[in-house]
Amino acid sequence: MPVTVKSKSKVFISTVLPGSCVLCKGSVSHHNNCLCNLCIANLPWLLNKCPRCSIPFAPNKLCPDCQKTPPVFRRCISAVEYKIGAVDKLIMNIKRNPFCPEIEELSRLLAHTIEQAYQGTCIPGIIIPVPLHWRKLMSRGFNQSSSIARIVASHFSHTKVHENLFIRPKHSSPQHLKTKKQRMLDMCNVFTMYIGHNKVQGDAQLTFSGKSVAIVDDVVTTGATVNALARTLLNSGAKYVDIWSIARTGWHNAS
Numbered sequence: 441m442p443v444t445v446k447s448k449s450k451v452f453i454s455t456v457l458p459g460s461c462v463l464c465k466g467s468v469s470h471h472n473n474c475l476c477n478l479c480i481a482n483l484p485w486l487l488n489k490c491p492r493c494s495i496p497f498a499p500n501k502l503c504p505d506c507q508k509t510p511p512v513f514r515r516c517i518s519a520v521e522y523k524i525g526a527v528d529k530l531i532m533n534i535k536r537n538p539f540c541p542e543i544e545e546l547s548r549l550l551a552h553t554i555e556q557a558y559q560g561t562c563i564p565g566i567i568i569p570v571p572l573h574w575r576k577l578m579s580r581g582f583n584q585s586s587s588i589a590r591i592v593a594s595h596f597s598h599t600k601v602h603e604n605l606f607i608r609p610k611h612s613s614p615q616h617l618k619t620k621k622q623r624m625l626d627m628c629n630v631f632t633m634y635i636g637h638n639k640v641q642g643d644a645q646l647t648f649s650g651k652s653v654a655i656v657d658d659v660v661t662t663g664a665t666v667n668a669l670a671r672t673l674l675n676s677g678a679k680y681v682d683i684w685s686i687a688r689t690g691w692h693n694a695s
């Protein structure tokens with residue numbers, strides 16, 4: 441079905457039969473997928489944050505971690521703060537069901553945040569979703585970061601999503617039980633880049649040479665995962681790497 445006909449049908453159906461908000465059961469406008477405008481307005485939008493890693497912090501002030509050991513990525517752009525409640529519920533849903541409307545809604549909100557963050561400056565043209573380890577991919581059946589990356593990319597004209605370029609040979613145990621130091625050590629050399637079936641080694645510079653890249657994840661917790669992937673991309677010649685995530689959590693178990 442052509443997109444225009446599909447969108448008109450969607451507007452018609454949602455006007456006649458407005459859906460209900462997944463959070464409050466109120467009516468959802470046809471501009472939205474599954475959240476009402478009030479619930480969207482009440483999300484914990486990330487306004488006060490570190491400009492480098494996006495951790496909730498004083499506005500425009502580098503957090504102590506970024507002052508001491510800055511990440512290798514240029515900046516992290518996240519839409520909302522990860523909190524128990526609405527955000528936690530929405531993120532859980534997008535990890536359970538690849539067809540849930542929450543993925544579309546949250547990715548649309550992330551795309552809007554990205555647009556505002558770049559304010560007319562160049563948006564990276566290469567988008568790479570954080571890969572899952574094959575064991576997790578098998579049990580979940582899909583990679584939610586890939587779905588988010590594809591929807592976000594559809595909002596920008598010159599972007600291209602590159603999937604399956606990287607694999608995670610190491611299966612990491614639950615990260616929330618570890619200290620930041622342990623997580624950083626875990627992430628050393630965790631990503632391997634492949635082109636087709638070939639492991640990329642010495643000629644990796646050819647791949648991303650001079651390119652600007654954005655890594656997409658659903659939630660950035662410590663930044664260890666995205667930092668490790670950013671390092672691999674920079675070693676492959678990328679000019680800079682930015683991080684895009686729906687949610688950003690604070691640092692709860694630092695040591």
Ligand SMILES: [Zn+2]
Pocket residue numbers: 461462463464465466475476477478479480
């Ligand atoms: Zn609502």
Ligand SMILES: [Zn+2]
Pocket residue numbers: 490491492493494495502503504505506507
């Ligand atoms: Zn920071």
